[in-house]
Amino acid sequence: MHLRHLREAERHVAEGERHIADQEERIATLDRAGCETELARELLASFRVALASHIAHRELIIHEITRRS
Template sequence: MASSETQIQMLNRHIRTGARHISRQREIIDRLTELGAPPELAVELLDLFEVMQELHIAHRERLLN
């Protein structure tokens, strides 16, 4: 966290970054599926990204309320 960055700004940055990771991971899963490669590990990673995203959003909501 940059010294001038507030906690809300940091969470917003993490949420934006998380959204990009989730989007990219979905693309990877689609590509693996197209190639006939096993997507299981990629799906597990997507699940983790989505859980982390939910946690960041919930944390931000707690701080805003």
């Protein structure tokens, strides 16, 4: 069960990293076009907070797995 949760947490971390990379690319494109980026940057900040949460959750799962081993 814990390994299934770890795989899911790893997937969430990977997705979060992709969201951040994609959003950074969007912001760069907007910047080059001279467009407003405030909302895009706010969304990026939210993605970073979510990623930090996913990483913390993954670490908690890893801790639980190693504690029970």
